[in-house]
Amino acid sequence: MSRSKPEESKKVTIEVDGETVCVPEGITVAAAVLGHTHDRHTCRNSVSKEPRSPYCMMGVCFECMMEIDGRPNQQSCVVTVKEGMVVRRENGAGEEK
Numbered sequence: 001m002s003r004s005k006p007e008e009s010k011k012v013t014i015e016v017d018g019e020t021v022c023v024p025e026g027i028t029v030a031a032a033v034l035g036h037t038h039d040r041h042t043c044r045n046s047v048s049k050e051p052r053s054p055y056c057m058m059g060v061c062f063e064c065m066m067e068i069d070g071r072p073n074q075q076s077c078v079v080t081v082k083e084g085m086v087v088r089r090e091n092g093a094g095e096e097k
């Protein structure tokens with residue numbers, strides 16, 4: 001079994017709160033935020049407003065909620081990046097549009 005090195009993998013470009021980042025194809029949105037943006041939090045607690053960051057990375061803890069392509073309250077750790085994806089951090093509970 002051969003695996004390509006990370007630097008050899010295809011890249012996609014996404015936007016995170018206005019920051020354009022180029023990330024490896026196939027990673028999750030949460031991984032992209034943690035590894036490729038300057039601000040590594042994904043959302044804020046809806047009561048205390050403290051910044052929250054992904055914790056479990058497998059869809060259990062709900063610490064990674066983000067707005068993804070206009071859809072609020074998405075678990076960013078279980079969504080794979082796609083070319084042109086627009087992601088926003090949530091400040092408290094996301095609102096349905």
Ligand code: FES
Pocket residue numbers: 030053054055056057058059060061062063064075076077078
């Ligand atoms: S990091 Fe735990 S649900 Fe996403």
